[in-house]
Amino acid sequence: MEPVFLFSQFFNGLVLGCIYVLLSLGLTVVFGTLGVVNFAHGALYMLGAYAAYTVATHLHLNFLACLILCPVIVAGIGMVLEKCLISKLYKLPHYYNLLLTFGIMFIIQDAIKIIFGPEGEPFNIPDLLQGAVNLGFMYYPKYRLFILVVTALLSGGLWLFIEKTRLGAIIRAGTDNAEMADALGTNISWTFTLIFGLGAGLSGLAGVLAAPIQNVQPAMGMDILVQTFVVVIIGGMGSIGGSILAGLVIGQILTFSIVFWPPGSTTLIYAFMALVLVTRPRGFFGRVSFFE
Amino acid sequence: MTLLQLENVHAAYDESQVLSGVSLEIAKGELVTLLGRNGAGKTTTLRTIMGLLPPRSGRISFNGQAINGLAPNRIAKLGVGYVPEERGIFPSLTVSENLMFPSWGRGETGWSLERIFHFFPRLHERASHKGSQLSGGEQQMLAIARILRAKMDLLLLDEPTEGLAPLLVETIGTILKEIKGSGLTVLLVEQNTRFACQIAERHNILYGGKIVHTCSNDEFMRDTEIQHKYLGV
Ligand SMILES: Nc1ncnc2c1ncn2[C@@H]1O[C@H](COP(=O)(O)OP(=O)(O)O)[C@@H](O)[C@H]1O
Ligand SMILES: [Mg+2]
Numbered sequence: 001m002e003p004v005f006l007f008s009q010f011f012n013g014l015v016l017g018c019i020y021v022l023l024s025l026g027l028t029v030v031f032g033t034l035g036v037v038n039f040a041h042g043a044l045y046m047l048g049a050y051a052a053y054t055v056a057t058h059l060h061l062n063f064l065a066c067l068i069l070c071p072v073i074v075a076g077i078g079m080v081l082e083k084c085l086i087s088k089l090y091k092l093p094h095y096y097n098l099l100l101t102f103g104i105m106f107i108i109q110d111a112i113k114i115i116f117g118p119e120g121e122p123f124n125i126p127d128l129l130q131g132a133v134n135l136g137f138m139y140y141p142k143y144r145l146f147i148l149v150v151t152a153l154l155s156g157g158l159w160l161f162i163e164k165t166r167l168g169a170i171i172r173a174g175t176d177n178a179e180m181a182d183a184l185g186t187n188i189s190w191t192f193t194l195i196f197g198l199g200a201g202l203s204g205l206a207g208v209l210a211a212p213i214q215n216v217q218p219a220m221g222m223d224i225l226v227q228t229f230v231v232v233i234i235g236g237m238g239s240i241g242g243s244i245l246a247g248l249v250i251g252q253i254l255t256f257s258i259v260f261w262p263p264g265s266t267t268l269i270y271a272f273m274a275l276v277l278v279t280r281p282r283g284f285f286g287r288v289s290f291f292e
Numbered sequence: 293m294t295l296l297q298l299e300n301v302h303a304a305y306d307e308s309q310v311l312s313g314v315s316l317e318i319a320k321g322e323l324v325t326l327l328g329r330n331g332a333g334k335t336t337t338l339r340t341i342m343g344l345l346p347p348r349s350g351r352i353s354f355n356g357q358a359i360n361g362l363a364p365n366r367i368a369k370l371g372v373g374y375v376p377e378e379r380g381i382f383p384s385l386t387v388s389e390n391l392m393f394p395s396w397g398r399g400e401t402g403w404s405l406e407r408i409f410h411f412f413p414r415l416h417e418r419a420s421h422k423g424s425q426l427s428g429g430e431q432q433m434l435a436i437a438r439i440l441r442a443k444m445d446l447l448l449l450d451e452p453t454e455g456l457a458p459l460l461v462e463t464i465g466t467i468l469k470e471i472k473g474s475g476l477t478v479l480l481v482e483q484n485t486r487f488a489c490q491i492a493e494r495h496n497i498l499y500g501g502k503i504v505h506t507c508s509n510d511e512f513m514r515d516t517e518i519q520h521k522y523l524g525v
Contacts, residue, residue, distance in 0.1 A: 169389045173382045176423075180380035183342050184393050184438070185368035 004138045009259055010252070015144045015213075017251020018151035022206035023224065024231040024243040025158065026199030032238025033175045033195050036089055039101040040081070041228065042221030043108035044200045048074045048207025049216045050112055053121045063126035067150075071205040078200020082193045090192075105222070112218045120217030147209050154205070155244055162240065171195060175238070227254070230269050234276050236286020245284055294356075295320045295477050296341070296446055301350035301360075303333075303340045310336045312501035313350070318446075323468065323478040325488045327523055328498035334481040335377060337498065338448045341479075342374045343367045354446070373439030377450040379431040383424035387415055390423055390434055391441050402443025411470075412437055429460040436467060440476075447471070450481045465491055485525055489513055497522045 027041050051070035055061050061069070081104065089097050125143045132139040162168040173181045174191050182188040207221075214220060231250050235242025250269055257265040276283060296318040303311040310333040318324055326334050339345040341352060343364040352360040359367050368374070382390055391408065409416035412433050418426065426434065432452055439447050452468075453461045461484070468491050472478060482488040488495065495512045497505040499522045512518065519525045 166392070169385055169392070172384045173393065176382040176384050177380060179344060179364075180376070180382070181393075182364040183344060183368055183374045183376075183380070185365050185442070186393075187363075187365050189363075 007138055008140060009255055011140055011144065011148075013252035013255035014248065015147050015251070016255055017248035018147050019206050019210050019224070020228060020231045020250055021151055021155060021244050021247035022202050022209070023228045024235065024247050025155070025240060026202035027228060028232045028235065028238055028240065028243045029171075030196055030199040031232070033171060033178075034086070034090070034192050036086060036097055036196075037101070038086075038196075038199070039098065039225065040104040040108065041199070041203050042223075042225030043105040044074050044078060044203040044221070045207040045210070045224060046112065046218065046221035047077065047108060048204030049123070049211040049214075049220060050116060050121070050207075051204065052208040052211045053116075053123050053216050056123070057121070063129070066208050067205070070208045071201040074204025074207070075197040075201030078203075079193050079197035081200075082196035086196060087189065087192065105225075109218050109222065116218070118218060120215045123211040123216050125212040143212060147213075150209065154202075158202075159240065167194075227269065230273050234273055234283050236283030239283070239285040242283055242285035293320045294318070295322075295354065296479070297351075297353045298337075298341070299351045299353075301337075301340060301352060302348040303336055303345055304348055305336075305345070310501060311340065311347075314498070314501070314503055316496055316503050316506075318477060318479060320445075320477055321472075321475060322494065323472045323480065323492050324494040324496060325480045325482055325492045326496050326498055327482060327485065327488065329522070329524060330483070332498045333501060334498055335450055338374065338376075338450055338479070338481060341367075341448060342372060368442075368444075371443075371445035372448065373442060373444030373446065374448045375432075375435040375439060375450060375452065377454065379428075379435040381423040381426065381431045381434055383422060385423055387419045387421055387423070387426070387434060391415075391438055393438055393442075401441065403437075403440045405441075408437045408441060411467075429456050429463075432456065432460075432464060433467070436464075436471070440471065445477060447476055447478045448481075449478060451483060452480070453482070453484050453487050461487060485519065485523060 023041065023045055027038060030036055030038055048070050051073050052066040055066045055069055056063065085100060085104065089100060129143040129146050132141050133145055162171060170181065170186055170191055173186070174188060174195070178188050181191070227250065231246045232243060234250070235244070235246030253269055253272055254265060257268045294317055296316075298314050298316040301311055301314040302309070314337060326337060328334050336345065340347050343359065343362050343366070347360050350360070351358060354367070354370055354372060357370070359370065374380075391405065403411075409419070414430055415434055415437060418430060423431070423434070436447075436449070436452070452464050456464065465487065468478065468480070480488065480492060489509060489512065492509055494506065494508055496503050497518065504522060505518055507515070
């Protein structure tokens with residue numbers, strides 16, 4: 001097998017990994033702070049893709065506008081969901097969490113089917129990002145490189161935001177001890193709304209970025225949700241660094257298993273998850289085990 | 293002038309009633325204690341004042357304003373500072389970040405960072421360490437400093453000497469006297485009666501879900517019967 005082929009597969013794995021990273025970052029931050037496992041996260045991803053389709057096709061705005069506008073829209077939807085529904089979960093037993101977020105997922109999915117139809121919508125790679133770039137040793141599609149760059153910038157930005165800013169410190173404090181943050185004068189319910197909005201926005205952004213390389217269709221969120229959970233669990237629930245590392249690893253495993261052993265491509269990541277959990281029950285960098 | 297007043301406050305966790313009619317009054321500038329045996333409900337009283345456990349009935353007023361039923365962050369913004377038994381330091385925030393925490397809430401800041409670091413040199417040395425790396429004594433100092441930074445009017449302090457070495461207990465005592473001198477009102481919960489007698493002016497004794505006795509420090513020190521009956525010392 002040619003090295004160039006392997007390299008391009010490696011890059012494909014990175015790009016796929018990037019989508020997982022963006023999706024799992026939101027999921028893991030929401031879990032770490034609010035203690036909510038959000039099964040509607042994939043539906044928000046799908047909403048991001050449909051928002052991009054709508055903004056590009058019906059409002060005739062360019063891709064850059066999609067990239068900025070759509071995550072904001074999805075974040076707004078997320079914040080409304082948190083204020084009206086998710087926030088009721090904090091005092092309820094865990095199975096309500098499952099029921100409610102699963103329910104939200106189906107409602108969003110069916111609403112999209114009713115509005116746009118079940119068959120999906122075409123979404124082309126924006127003109128500016130079409131074609132390939134010469135990397136010296138191979139040509140690689142511009143748009144895929146673009147996803148790599150955006151994800152790298154965004155992960156770095158998110159890290160800076162959480163570690164270095166005042167709002168980031170509040171988010172960390174809310175994760176450490178929400179009750180104490182409240183007793184020290186922080187309006188913790190708005191902080192939680194903001195965090196859920198942030199998670200939703202990241203998910204929406206992943207949806208916009210994925211729209212040109214995947215099919216924009218109602219089930220796209222459901223399909224990717226399970227893999228995203230695998231990423232979050234392997235990375236360690238609540239850990240940002242863990243999500244980034246695990247997202248990239250899972251991207252590679254999926255891509256290379258499709259190349260070398262297609263029948264095993266769907267099971268291999270679960271085998272890997274089992275292996276990780278047996279040796280490290282809390283995942284790579286998790287503070288608590290998923291099953292604790 | 294009364295700063296904090298509790299009238300017939302009832303509080304419970306689900307089914308188990310803990311406070312059944314607590315009445316208590318603290319004047320501005322006082323340093324008073326809340327004493328009682330283990331499990332008497334001292335921590336519960338502080339949590340109820342802070343709004344972390346809303347009272348089932350009764351009235352709590354602060355600076356003349358009813359605060360029962362308000363969210364903890366609203367109560368904090370009115371000037372009530374809380375240092376829980378576990379100190380409540382955020383482990384993933386640095387000492388400096390822990391200190392900036394409540395200061396924006398009230399639009400006015402209390403002690404400057406310079407003053408705090410001058411007063412707590414140990415915190416200065418550890419300014420960039422994470423909360424998780426601090427010793428018990430350092431955590432206690434940071435928890436108190438955090439309230440000073442925010443210019444609160446009332447400090448609810450839950451067993452500050454618990455688990456600290458004698459030398460540190462003495463340091464905490466000095467700090468509290470100094471803080472009192474600067475005008476802050478303190479409601480102190482203590483198991484260490486000897487320590488409480490060294491710094492407090494007045495004691496409230498919690499027993500059976502009520503305040504059964506309140507007296508000056510002198511009276512309390514003379515009355516060994518009270519000490520024996522309600523505190524078991
Ligand atoms: N979270 C809780 N849930 C149920 N019961 C509690 C809880 N916290 C305290 N209690 C009970 O309330 C009573 C008073 O506790 P607490 O206020 O912590 O006492 P103290 O601080 O005086 O030692 C105890 O009997 C304790 O078991
Ligand atoms: Mg206690």
